[in-house]
Amino acid sequence: MxxxxxxxxxxxxxxxxxxxxxxxxxxxxxxxxxxxxxxxxxxxxxxxxxxxxxxxxxxxxxxxxxxxxxxxxxxxxxxxxxxxxxxxxxxxxxxxxxxxxxxxxxxxxxxxxxxxxVTDKIVLKHKLLNQTNEANLLSSALINCKSYMEQVIASMPDAFLVTSNFGKIIKVNHAAEELFGFSQEELINQPISLIIDDQVVIKAIYQHFAAQQNFQNLEVVCKTKTREKRLIAFSCSVISQGTESLEDIVFIGRDITTRQRREQRTSAQYTITRILSESQSIKQAIPQILQSMCQNLGWDLGELWTPSQYIGTSVKIHNVNAVLRCVEIWSSRLVSGREFKGVTWQTTYTPGVGLPGEIWIQRSPLWTEDITQDGDKRRSPAAAEAGLHAAFGFPILDDNEILGVMVFLSRDIQAKDTELLEMVGSIGSQIAQFIKRKQAEIALVESEQRYRDLFENANDLIQAVNAYGRFLYVNRAWREAFGYDEIEIASLNVFDIIHPEFRQYCWQKFYRVLSGEKQEQIKAGFITKNGETIFLEGNINGKFIEGHPIATHGIFRNVTQ
CATH class of the missing domain: 3.30.450.20 (PAS domain)
Structure with a gap:
């Protein structure tokens, strides 16, 4: 096999x-x-x-x-x-x-x-793409037979447009019609700004051509007839009639939106994973997640909706009486949405009402191409005023227990992206697991507070460490043995103070504890604040919530001779 x-x-x-x-x-x-x-x-x-x-x-x-x-x-x-x-x-x-x-x-x-x-393979693919575009441009310049040229252009898989030196479209092929959603009649004699929305980019393109210079793989954000944005890689050249004056300009474009979105999704997944691994609290992580999702995926506004509190206890699937409120918003500077945010802060949804409520009751990611047309009378007018259209959202869900809903909005009308919805479903589960771990850590700290006095007076060295190796608690004997104060301990990882010769051994023991094993009679070397090596011997066990490792507890005695 x-x-x-x-x-x-x-x-x-x-x-x-x-x-x-x-x-x-x-x-x-x-x-x-x-x-x-x-x-x-x-x-x-x-x-x-x-x-x-x-x-x-x-x-x-x-x-x-x-x-x-x-x-x-x-x-x-x-x-x-x-x-x-x-x-x-x-x-x-x-x-x-x-x-x-x-x-x-x-x-x-x-x-x-x-x-x-696969570096050589990908580099070669890029080179082949460049060579293909160059060959297409060269063919357009050399073919003198109009009927043959029409056949070549019509059969091209890439979008083909010709404009005058003033930016007026004078020729398109079928691929361009399919890509931008306009018919040939709707494109001919229209300005190139009909599909390229950025006037600064248009001006730069034609100034560049005034110097008789060509473009290769110029990535430009274009818009379709339905106002959906697409990222197009253009190869552009000037068609000259043998004079020095500027003639027509040929644009050959390939839609790379899918590739861009794939790269964006990969980047978003990596960034979210990093945020969840580095954040010390739920309130620290949520704003970063909203910002990262918007910036990596190219969306303009992100929201967190929860049942009447920031992030509280989980809600079982049969509970349909929750009242959802927005408790966190992040938006880019391009969004002028003060009124929309004000309406959002004051809006509540019950399950099944509005996009957050629909996601809550269906327990799955949802997409709407234009929120101003989805019948949400509470926020649709404010969304239209702010220029917001496309929206998607997903539940923060783990094992049919829902903690909240994240919703993201864009200034553009965007078609449903099934792959993105699949990805955010997984991200929602990651966030839910992170939140439940943090809630369990908080509960653990509160529970252990009751025993702090007892631990503080013990002669043994006692420590509690979370699943990432960060210290949750050490007692007085531990602090005296290592010489660190509370502030210094808060920034330490347990593996920072293990002697290098024992780190691999301790890594193995640590992960066995996180896997559910109790480790007894562990002996290892540690380094104190002043650089001395001490040897500790003791036992370590793990604490688990619903099968997930939350923390490790260790009790040691100093056996340094």
Whole structure:
């Protein structure tokens, strides 16, 4: 079976394959690597044996269920394609990730992570695209036979437009009609501004052509007849009649909106994962999530709707009496929506009413192309006044328990994006799990407060650490042994103070605790604030809420000799 899966990977293209290899155990800890795999990691310094693969490949965060399915033979293969590395470097690196199962004779399973360098393939595709556009432009300039030229232009898959030097459209092909939604009669003799909305861009294009210079792959935001925005990559050139005067201008455009949206979705997923991993509280995370979703996906306003409180307790699926209120809004500077925001703050919805209410009762993402036409008498007039149209939203939902609804609005009318709705459904689940963890952490801290006095007077070193390694509590004996005060401890991670020789050992113990095992008689070296090494021995166990790890508790004694 594994050979068949490998054949599928190797037969995906005729390009030479360049693979590096990782092997991880059932705790996602690295147990073997190939020599050069570090250059593909997001954080190469984390690419060491025993460390969690998600530290060096954050793309795998949130995919644990899929990885487990492969590990136990329920799924053969999982792929992540087109991952870009080196965002801040002069040149980019592109990789594909393939994950399969390795089964040994002792019935121990592991995951094989194959990382393919596809940089040359993607660069070649870009070059081929440029060459195709150049060939099209050259053909248009050289063909003198009008009937033959008409056949070529009519059969082109890319949009073809010709304008005068004053910007008036004088010729289009069928692909242009299909792309922009106008008929040939509606386009001919109209200004190019009919489809290119930015006057600054139009002016720059024609000034550029005044110097007899061409454009290649100029990315321009265009608008269709229905006012939907599309990102078009234009190759442009001047048609000269043998004189020095400026003649007609040819635009050959390819719709790259789908590619752009795919890149935006990938960026949004990564950013949301980072925010959830770094945020210390729910109120810190929510505004960042709204802003990140808007900026990465190109939307203008984001809202959080909850049942009468910022983010409260979960609501079971049979509860239809919730009253939804907007408790958080983020908007770009391009939105003039003071009145709309004012109406929103004062508006409440019951399940089934308005877009937030529909999402609440259906428990699934929804989309509307134009909110001003959806019959919401409470906010539609204000939305129209603010110039807002398209909207989508999704529930913050986990196991049929709903915590809230996020809604996003755009100044543009946009057709339904099914792939985006699928993605935000997953994001909603991630956010719900994060919120429930934070709520559990708060409850844990409140519960443990009752025992703080008892712990403070204990001679043993007592600590509580969350699932990310951040300290939730240490007692007086711990502070005296390590020399840190409360403020310093708040910024520490437990792995910051573990002696380097014991970190891999402690990583393994930590993840076993998070997996549900109790670890007894652990002995490890630690580094105090003044640089001294001390040795502690003790026990660690985990705290879980609904199967999710929330914290670890440890009790140690100082056995330094």
């Amino acid at each position: 594994k050979d068949q899966v490998l054949d599928r990977i190797l037969n995906k293209s005729s390009f030479p394959h360049k693979f590096e290899r990782l092997e991880v155990d059932d705790n996602f800890c690295i147990i073997d690597t190939s020599e050069q795999v570090q250059r593909f990691a997001h954080r190469p310094e984390e690419m060491t044996l025993g460390k969690d693969i998600r530290l060096s490949f954050p793309e795998l965060i949130g995919l644990e269920d899929i990885l487990k399915a492969i590990l136990y033979g329920k799924q053969e293969l999982f792929e992540l394609q087109g991952i870009r590395r080196g965002l801040n470097q002069p040149s980019h690196l592109y990789i594909n990730i393939y994950i399969i199962r390795e089964q040994y004779d002792n019935f121990q399973n592991s995951l094989i992570v194959l990382i393919e360098d």
